[in-house]
Amino acid sequence: MRDTPKAVMMFAAGFGTRMKHLTKDQPKPMVKVAGRPLIDHALDLAKAVAPDRIVANLHYKPEPLLHHLANRGVQTIVESPDILETGGGLRNALPLLGDGPVFTMNTDAIWAGPNPLAMLAGAWNPSIMDALLIGIQVDHAVGHAGSGDFILAEDGRLTRGPGVIYGGVQIIKTDMLETISASAFSLNVLWDTMLAQGGMFGILYPGQWCDVGHPKGVTLAEEMLRNANV
Numbered sequence: 001m002r003d004t005p006k007a008v009m010m011f012a013a014g015f016g017t018r019m020k021h022l023t024k025d026q027p028k029p030m031v032k033v034a035g036r037p038l039i040d041h042a043l044d045l046a047k048a049v050a051p052d053r054i055v056a057n058l059h060y061k062p063e064p065l066l067h068h069l070a071n072r073g074v075q076t077i078v079e080s081p082d083i084l085e086t087g088g089g090l091r092n093a094l095p096l097l098g099d100g101p102v103f104t105m106n107t108d109a110i111w112a113g114p115n116p117l118a119m120l121a122g123a124w125n126p127s128i129m130d131a132l133l134i135g136i137q138v139d140h141a142v143g144h145a146g147s148g149d150f151i152l153a154e155d156g157r158l159t160r161g162p163g164v165i166y167g168g169v170q171i172i173k174t175d176m177l178e179t180i181s182a183s184a185f186s187l188n189v190l191w192d193t194m195l196a197q198g199g200m201f202g203i204l205y206p207g208q209w210c211d212v213g214h215p216k217g218v219t220l221a222e223e224m225l226r227n228a229n230v
Contacts, residue, residue, distance in 0.1 A: 002100035003126040005171050006052040008117070009090055009097060009104040010042055013059035013079055016108075018214045027061045029107040030068065033212060033221045037068065042107040045169075047073070049117045051103070055096045057089040087185040091177040099174075101126065104187075106168030110221040112228035113207015116169045123203050124171050130199030131172040131191065135164030142210040143220040156201040164202065167209050 016028030023031065029039035039056075046054050058065050059079040069076055075096050084092050090104060101124070103117050116134045124132055135152055138144075147162035172190075180189055194200045208228065210221040 002098075004124065005101045005103050005121065007097040007100075007102045008046040008049075008051045008054045009093055009102050010039070010046065010054065010056040010074070010107050011086055011089065011104065012039060012065060012107045013057045013083055013089055014108075015060045015083075020215055022215055022218075023060075025061070026064050027058070030064050031212065031218065033110055033218055034225055038110075038212060039065065039068065039107050041110055042105055043072070043074070045111065045115050045117055046103070046105065048115050049103070049121060053096065053098070055093045056107075057084070057093055059083040082184060084184045086187040087177065087180065087189055088183055090172075090174065090187065091180075094174060094177070097174070101171050101173045104170055104172060108212050109168050110210045110212060110225065111205075111207060112209070112224050113205065116167060116205055119203060119205070120169065120171045125201075126173070128199070129171075129173075129201050130176075130194040130197065131170055131201070133158065133170040133200070133202045134167040134205050135202040136167045136205050136209045137164060140205065140208050141165050142208055142224045143217055144209075144211050150200075150202060152202045152204065156203065157198060158200040158202045159195065164204065165209075167205055168211070 012029045016023035030037045055075045057077050062078050077093050148164050149166045150158040151161040151163040210224050212221050
């Protein structure tokens, strides 16, 4: 089994209910920020690390994404009849992703700064890590309310609690997915096991990050990008 991530899993199956009217007729990854669909911003980051394969899971209104991603080097898998959530979706895609650790990324965030996947690849140490997450300092998160998801220790280990926000991008080993009996489940279930074993680590993102989870997030992300390019 390989130790370095050579595949990217892009989560694109969600309902996007918080986006209200913007997702009435299209899936959230097709919502445009700065004139381009969210999925394209994510795809730029994914392709920049030259993976062997990129896989996207789809569920809600998949047709626009199937059409948009055709002939763009992305393998798609439509979850039907039920959505499988992040953990179940990742496990369902393993035949396409292959063995070994993979990058996973949410497709509803905009980044202003270095490529977070490249940062993770440079810090990845499979001898001690089960997962390596990008953490966002609260004052670097644009339009995000909350005190954070994880506490980041000096040695890089994570525990749950207020501290840094999970930025939605990680490298994660997938072998323990087979131990989970549920068909649909969050990656939090796998994380709980990894946290208990001390195998979850994080690094801080030095740039800015915007979670485009609601309509106002589109405007905030565009402002962030304009300011970053000044």
